[in-house]
Amino acid sequence: MIERICEKPEIYNIHIPLPNNPLKNLNCYVMKTTAGSLVVDTGFAKQECLDALTAGLRELNVDMDHATLYITHLHADHTGLVDCIRTDQTRVIMGTEDYSYMGKIFNDEIWPEYNRRLIEEGFPKADILTQKKENPVVIYAPKEIFAAEPIKAGESFFIGDYEFESVSTPGHTPGNTCLYLKKEKIMFTGDHVLFDISPNITCWPFVRNSLEDYLISLDKIAGYDIHLALPAHRKHEMDVYERIAQLKNHHIKRLQNIFEIVKKKDYQNAYEIAGQLRWSLRENTWQTCPIRQRWFATGETLSHLDYLVQMNRIIKVKDGDLFVYRAK
Known part of the structure; x- marks a missing residue:
């Protein structure tokens, strides 16, 4: 499915299905x-995604020999098909920080460290092993790192007379970016600002405080003059500044909820705390929701716990093999 977004400049949206995924589409x-042409993000390395993307590019008569492919961040639903659609002449651009972090992923430095921490925070070890076999973050990612031109924060590139600024917005990933069409005041927000779901903010290895990074990045985007905001998933039918305020309020409420849970009972681990929060899940109980959803939810809970620890609101201590928390 192709949707025409605007006439001048001429922008289209190719809806890439993400089967069996709560994001629904890219x-x-x-x-x-x-x-x-400019192409922003790709989809999972999955046949359904590839079929939709190639059909859309063909319908729009996009010549990848004369295209710039911009990747907003490292997640598999954005990077999975880069090598499937690029040619030797395609210019591929990605933010320096996330491109470097992807290198660490392919050197096997990230996911083992991430899962080791989840186990220390109470996530069942057996479920960690299971989710590795079914987690789309892993199984639908590129098989090797693709060649790209790293772009630094604030740097611009041109396609004809159109100037695009790469805007560093860490939080959702360590080097997440948005792309700003400067004169036209159009912001491709990637996963940084989504309009009917909240972007996942997790506890990335080697990142001190992902949630703090994200909240700072929201304020940064709010400082831009944006006439049209285009998110990477679902709809874009409300004012971007109003949505930024909603996202900030969401995390403020989540921080308060977590603090109250910790305050109510000392020495709970992150997995136990995550199970007491309200999530947008179809299942009735925490234990019956899919392992990969509990994996994402525990990571997001940890980003909030990290924030509260850094703010000196709660204390993190070791209890045997696990880390637990108590109110300050």
Whole structure:
């Protein structure tokens, strides 16, 4: 399915299905110019995604020999198909920080460390082993790192007369970016600002405080003059500044909820705390929801616990093999 977003500049959205995934779809944006096309993000390395993407590019007559492919961040639903659609002439651009972090993932430095921490925070070890076999973050990612041109925060590139600024917005990933079409005041927000779901903010290895990074990045985007905001998933039907305020309020409430849970009972681990929070899950209980959803939820809980520890609101201590928390 292709949706025309605007006439001038000429921007389209290729809806890439994400089967059996709560995100539902990826919005792959294509901007056509006389100097070539811009393509933003790709989809999972999965046949359904590839079929939709290639059909959309073909319908829009996109010549990848004369295209710039911009990747907003390292997640598999954005990077999975890069090598499937690029040619030797395609210019691939990605933020320096996330491109470097992807290198650590392919050197096997990230997911083992991430899962080791989850186990120390109470996540069942057996479930960690199970989710590795079914987690789309892992199984639908590129098989090797793709060649790309790293772009630094605040740097611009041009397609004809159109200038695009790469905006560093760490939080959702360590080097997450948005892409700003400067004169036209259009912001491709990637997963940084989503409009009917909240972006997952997790406890990335080697990152001190992912949630703090994210909240700072929301304020940064709010400082831009944006006439049109285009998110990577689902809809974009409300004011971006109002949505930024909603996202900040969501995390403030989540921090308060977690603090109250910790305050009510000392020495709970992160997995136990996560099970007491309200999540957008179809299942009735924490234990019956899919392992990968508990994996994501525990990681997000940890980013909030890290924030509260850094703010000196709670204390983290070791209890045997596990870390537990108590109110300050």
